[in-house]
Amino acid sequence: MSDEDKMIPAQISKAVRQLNSIRPGYESLLDLYEKIFVAQEKSKMVTKVPAVDIPEETLKKKVSEKFPLANLSDFTVDVDSAAALLEEICGSLRGSGNDYSEAAGLVLDAISRGALDYAGLYSAFLGENEHYFDKASESIGVDKSGLAFFIYNSAKPSLVLFAETISRYLDPNTEWLKGYCPICGSPASLSLFEKDGKRFLCCSFCWHKWPTRRIFCNNCENADDKTLKYYSFDNEQEHRVDVxxxxxxxxxxxxxxxxxxxxxxxxxxxxxPHIDIKMMEMGFTSCVRS
Ligand SMILES: [Zn+2]
Ligand SMILES: [Zn+2]
Structure with missing residues (x-):
């Protein structure tokens, strides 16, 4: 782990303070996610996922057919570190008065009763076993989306590490012109122009970042500049919206x-979120399908 990585939690907290001063009104939202992101980054430092080897023939096929490198079920979760993170996240959200504070308390109650089967839950999450999730959420009294929120956020350091490990099979300089993440196949959540003007997309699930074209729709792969445009906002220099x-x-x-x-x-x-509201009012849909 580099010294730069060790600085990330402090940098997140600093960015939150800066955001609070430029966007008053989001204190509660930013406080919730600062807790989660800082805990995730600290957990990532002690999380371990095994390296995955893709056989040469499989790799060739995936590359030539432009398939993502992994299915969700190929990912691994470091259950011990994810479980510790789950408890930490729930501990810091319980009683904090945000949308998830009640659910956090119920998850902690289930943990203290020994009613949470960590390995089963992470395995059901990766296996997209809806039935298991239905039963688990019913038994601990937390709605399914709340439980999925906690399971995803506590598994995230493992998912990100897995993506980092497997990304060695991708050329970081080759533009990926598909509407999904080259690692896991999920839609992009965010687009970035880096300091040198190059455009990247970030995955909504594993947060892998890949190079793409400036004129390109990551939803339908449209590359026609007559139907692709962007909106910018007076008081939002750092952001724009590509439509x-x-x-x-x-x-x-x-x-x-x-x-x-x-x-x-x-x-x-x-x-x-104000940008999402504005875009929806204008008749556009987020490229992250939920
Ligand atoms: Zn991904
Ligand atoms: Zn499109």
């Missing part, structure tokens, strides 16, 4: 050239 008139989707874009603070993509994604 596609063909499929009516939008993606929020962070322009790092106009940002003089630390850019942490998951924080940028959640701290701009």
């Amino acid at each position: 596609c008139d063909k499929c009516k989707s939008y993606i929020k874009t962070v322009d790092c050239r106009n940002a003089d603070r630390f850019i942490y993509p998951p924080l940028e994604y959640i701290s701009t």
Whole structure:
């Protein structure tokens, strides 16, 4: 782990303070996610996932057919570290008065009763076993989306590490012109212009970041500049929204050239709900399908 990685939790907290001063009104939302992102980054430092080897023939086929490298079931979760993170996240959200504080308390109650089968839950999550989730959420009294929120957020360090490990099979300089993540196949959540003007997309699930074209719709793969445009907002120098008139989707874009603070993509994604509202009012749909 580099010294840069060790600085990330402090940089997230600093970015949250800066966001609070430029966007008053989001204190509660930012406080919730600061707790989660800082805990995730600290957990990532002690999380271990085994390296995955893709056989040469399989790799060739995936690359030539432009398939993502992994299915959800190929990912692994470090159950011990995810379980510790789950408890930590729930502990810091319980009683904090945000949307998840009640559910956090119920999950902690279930943990203290020994009623939470960690390995089963993470395995059901990766296996997309809806039935298991239905039963688990019923038995601990937390609605399914709340439980999925906690399971995803506590598994996230493992998912991100897995994506980092497997990304060695991808050329980081080759543009990926598909509407899904080259690692896991999920839709992009955020677009970035880096300081040198190159455009990247970030995955909504594993947060892998990949290079793409400036004129490209990540939802329908449209590359026609007549139907692709962007909106910018007077008081939002750091953000713009790229839209596609063909499929009516939008993606929020962070322009790092106009940002003089630390850019942490998951924080940028959640701290701009006013942009989502505006775009939906204008008849566009988010490229992240839920
Ligand atoms: Zn992904
Ligand atoms: Zn499109």
